[in-house]
Amino acid sequence: MIVRVNRAGLLTTVQDRGRWGYQSRGVPVAGPMDLVSHRLANAIVGNDANSALLEVTLTGPQLEFTDDRMVAVSGAEFENVPARVAFAVSPARPLIFGPRLRGARAYVAISGGIDVPVVLGSRATHLPSAMGGFEGRALKSGDELPLGPPKGGHYVPTSGVSGLSRTIGTLRVLPGPQRDRFAADALDVLQSAPYRVNAESNRVGYRLSGPQLPHVGEADIISDATPMGSIQVPSSGEPILLMADRQTTGGYAKIATVISADIPAAGQLAPGDEIRFVVCSPADAVAALKAQEDMLLAVERT
Amino acid sequence: MTRIVPSGDSVVLIEFEERIDPAISAAAAVVAEAVEAAKIPAVRDVVPAYRSVAVYFDPLQTDQPTLIRRLTALAEQPPARERAGRDVIEIPVCYDSDLGPDLPSVAAFGGVTEAEVIALHSGVTYQVLMIGFMPGFAYMGTVDSRIAAPRLEKPRPRVPRGSIGIAKGQTGIYPGDAPGGWRLIGRTPVRPFDMSRADPFLFRPGDGVRFVPIARAEFEQRDSES
Numbered sequence: 001m002i003v004r005v006n007r008a009g010l011l012t013t014v015q016d017r018g019r020w021g022y023q024s025r026g027v028p029v030a031g032p033m034d035l036v037s038h039r040l041a042n043a044i045v046g047n048d049a050n051s052a053l054l055e056v057t058l059t060g061p062q063l064e065f066t067d068d069r070m071v072a073v074s075g076a077e078f079e080n081v082p083a084r085v086a087f088a089v090s091p092a093r094p095l096i097f098g099p100r101l102r103g104a105r106a107y108v109a110i111s112g113g114i115d116v117p118v119v120l121g122s123r124a125t126h127l128p129s130a131m132g133g134f135e136g137r138a139l140k141s142g143d144e145l146p147l148g149p150p151k152g153g154h155y156v157p158t159s160g161v162s163g164l165s166r167t168i169g170t171l172r173v174l175p176g177p178q179r180d181r182f183a184a185d186a187l188d189v190l191q192s193a194p195y196r197v198n199a200e201s202n203r204v205g206y207r208l209s210g211p212q213l214p215h216v217g218e219a220d221i222i223s224d225a226t227p228m229g230s231i232q233v234p235s236s237g238e239p240i241l242l243m244a245d246r247q248t249t250g251g252y253a254k255i256a257t258v259i260s261a262d263i264p265a266a267g268q269l270a271p272g273d274e275i276r277f278v279v280c281s282p283a284d285a286v287a288a289l290k291a292q293e294d295m296l297l298a299v300e301r302t
Numbered sequence: 303m304t305r306i307v308p309s310g311d312s313v314v315l316i317e318f319e320e321r322i323d324p325a326i327s328a329a330a331a332v333v334a335e336a337v338e339a340a341k342i343p344a345v346r347d348v349v350p351a352y353r354s355v356a357v358y359f360d361p362l363q364t365d366q367p368t369l370i371r372r373l374t375a376l377a378e379q380p381p382a383r384e385r386a387g388r389d390v391i392e393i394p395v396c397y398d399s400d401l402g403p404d405l406p407s408v409a410a411f412g413g414v415t416e417a418e419v420i421a422l423h424s425g426v427t428y429q430v431l432m433i434g435f436m437p438g439f440a441y442m443g444t445v446d447s448r449i450a451a452p453r454l455e456k457p458r459p460r461v462p463r464g465s466i467g468i469a470k471g472q473t474g475i476y477p478g479d480a481p482g483g484w485r486l487i488g489r490t491p492v493r494p495f496d497m498s499r500a501d502p503f504l505f506r507p508g509d510g511v512r513f514v515p516i517a518r519a520e521f522e523q524r525d526s527e528s
Contacts, residue, residue: 023349023358024334025503026433026495119497129437129478177309222322223434225349225356227313249351249434257310260361285311286361293362 003110004064005143009097011057013203014114014133014145017050019122023225023248030126033105033203033244033267036292037075041109043300044072044086044156051113051148052123054139056106058270060097061139063108065089069147070111070155076103076268086155104270111150127203127245156302161295169194169273171266172280172288173256176231178221181253186213187279190231190256194274195239201271203245208275212237213255223251229258229266231277241266241275261288303333303377306370309356314370316355316377322471324443326353327431331508333377340376344369350507351432352441390427390510393475395466396521397423397488404454404485408468412448420515422446423466423487428473430509438477438495440505445471457483464489464525466513473513488513491524 005012015038018031032038032055042051054061060078068090077083079098089095095108116123116134125133134145175187183189195210219235226232230242232252241258242250243266258266259280269275280288309315316333318326327350334350337357344363349356359369397420399405405416412419428442435441445468453469458481461467465476467484476482477495490513494504505511516524 020347020358022437023347024433024507025437025505026435026439027437029347120502131437174308174310177307177315222320222352222354223432224315224351224354225309225313225358227310227356227358229310247435248349249432254309257313259310260312282308282311282366286365289311289361 001147002066003114003145003147004066005061005139005141005145006064006094007062008139008141008143009056009061010059012061012139013055013125013127014052014116014123015055015125016052016123018124018244019120019126019132022120026248027120027131028126028129028245028248029228030122030124030132031244032107034075034107034264035267036264036296037105037107039296040084040161040299041072041074041107042113043296043302044074044084045070045109045111046151046155047109047111047113049300051109052116053110053114054108056097056108058100058104060100060106061095062097063089063095065091065094067091069150071095072109074107074109076106077101078106081106084161103268104273105267110147111155112148115146115148156299161299169269170276170278171262172259172284173231173277174259174280174282174285176254176256177224178253179255181215181217181219181221182233182255183214183216186255189213190277191279194276197269197271197273197275199271203243205243205246206241206266206269208239208241210239213239215253219253220251221253223249226250226254227257229260229263230254231256231258243267259285259288261285261292306373308366311366312359312361314357314359314366314373316357316373318353320353322352322431322443324429324431328429328508330355331506334507336376336379337373340372342369342372351434388506388509390512391504393490393492393511393513394516394520394524395424395488395490395513396516396518398518401489401521402466402487404451404468405487408449408451408485408487411451414448419449419487422449423468423473424513424515426512428511430505430507430511431472433505433507436477436480438503438505439474440494440509440511441472441474442511443472445473447471451485453483454485457481461486462489464491464493466490489521491521491528493528
């Protein structure tokens with residue numbers, strides 16, 4: 001009933017859908033960088049959508065099991081690891097990730113889910129505050145994680161869902177709540193050329209290099225909530241895309257917000273990757289989310 | 303309330319007058335509680351800040367105009383009853399100079415003595431204006447202008463848990479060891495965030511808070527117990 005970590009990979013954390021409901025007390029949401037791949041992996045092994053699984057970053061782990069389980073891996077693709085299908089693991093059949101093929105983050109769902117303690121309603125790991133997950137930290141070799149009882153029998157042999165989109169670097173945005181803190185042409189500037197994800201990027205956010213976004217007046221605002229996907233711009237003019245481990249509030253003006261349907265694609269970006277931002281309409285944003293939801297529901301109801 | 307604006311496709315922001323003012327933050331806290339109490343099925347989280355309330359929602363369960371209409375009605379409705387009266391929370395503080403290494407610079411800022419810094423800091427009732435930065439960190443105001451010293455130019459890499467800091471018009475308690483740039487004037491044995499308590503959070507937005515000076519011996523004893 002245990003998964004043993006023989007090799008942890010670069011940054012592997014336990015994540016459910018996030019710690020919702022405590023942001024008013026300063027508790028960040030955390031959760032997966034790519035919620036779609038998270039949901040898909042859980043659906044394929046018949047887990048509940050909020051089951052805790054492993055988020056793998058850039059280099060994969062080596063995992064051993066003490067009993068028979070079904071596993072699904074979604075999101076980033078790796079050699080030697082079947083993508084988006086259910087496969088069996090056992091004490092005799094460990095899961096050994098090969099080199100990365102594409103994408104940045106893979107989601108490893110194990111039937112029964114990872115049964116770490118629930119902290120404030122969630123098993124998600126928030127790295128900056130060392131909350132939740134396995135001892136509040138990324139996994140290390142030698143860790144042993146408890147697994148829950150599998151629901152039994154219901155696996156999706158093949159999801160029929162295609163791999164990562166080739167347009168992964170295009171992210172649709174809506175104008176942000178402090179759009180008026182920037183020059184009149186700022187949204188045009190944002191769309192004028194690609195931004196590069198800097199090395200100082202992590203689960204909190206991505207620092208981006210590209211066309212500068214000058215403010216009209218001060219960059220600082222009276223702090224307010226910082227939703228995932230917000231593009232905030234400090235006085236340097238270099239934007240930061242806020243991701244899963246962001247703080248609950250922040251004091252920089254936000255020029256735009258990545259639409260919910262495209263945040264999972266942002267979660268598949270790594271330092272060095274490029275992003276092209278495209279402004280869309282609120283109706284487009286909701287339609288894209290609806291289409292994504294229909295795809296996920298089709299797998300979950302298989 | 304002045305307006306409701308979207309913050310992406312799954313958050314709307316109820317905004318109030320644009321300044322830091324305990325009365326405005328109190329109004330935001332009341333609206334946030336009203337939104338939470340309404341238990342709107344599509345709402346996932348409610349996040350009050352200094353002058354705003356962010357409402358996180360599922361855009362597949364409701365559409366934004368419908369939600370904004372509902373929130374407008376909630377925000378404009380006077381609260382059905384007075385906000386449940388919460389007592390002023392008393393926070394014991396030891397203001398010894400090794401626990402408050404920035405007492406001299408705060409005193410120099412205001413041209414007052416260190417004893418006057420302590421008297422000014424502990425002489426008023428503050429209000430929790432916003433909780434953020436890290437779990438349980440309450441931004442409180444308003445600090446007397448004579449001791450409202452700005453942040454350090456160079457933040458400390460590690461501020462000990464329980465440290466009491468000042469940053470311009472605001473004061474706060476570091477809930478856990480963290481980097482920080484606020485000027486430190488003392489330390490409390492009280493834990494603003496403690497998972498071992500039934501309610502891990504000491505503060506709610508809008509709460510009243512008063513700092514009470516204590517002697518070193520009491521600090522040491524209570525700090526070792528908590």
